[in-house]
Amino acid sequence: MASMRLHESTFGYLKPTDTQIDEMQAARELTKEYAEKIMALMPDGADKTYVVRRIRETAMWINVAITREADGTPRG
Numbered sequence: 366m367a368s369m370r371l372h373e374s375t376f377g378y379l380k381p382t383d384t385q386i387d388e389m390q391a392a393r394e395l396t397k398e399y400a401e402k403i404m405a406l407m408p409d410g411a412d413k414t415y416v417v418r419r420i421r422e423t424a425m426w427i428n429v430a431i432t433r434e435a436d437g438t439p440r441g
Contacts, residue, residue: 375437
């Protein structure tokens, strides 16, 4: 089984293109809407905090997916 190699820029700063910035903004808006609806269903507490943190983490990974390929190669 071949091991996956990461692109040399995987952990470096990658400036998004204008199109990617627009896509990221749309994703943030959708994620915020989702989070607000989910939060309204849950009582305050540790579980709600956990869920909100995972939604925020998901939003960050969406940004990565918009700007990079699976191996870290920048998307054009």
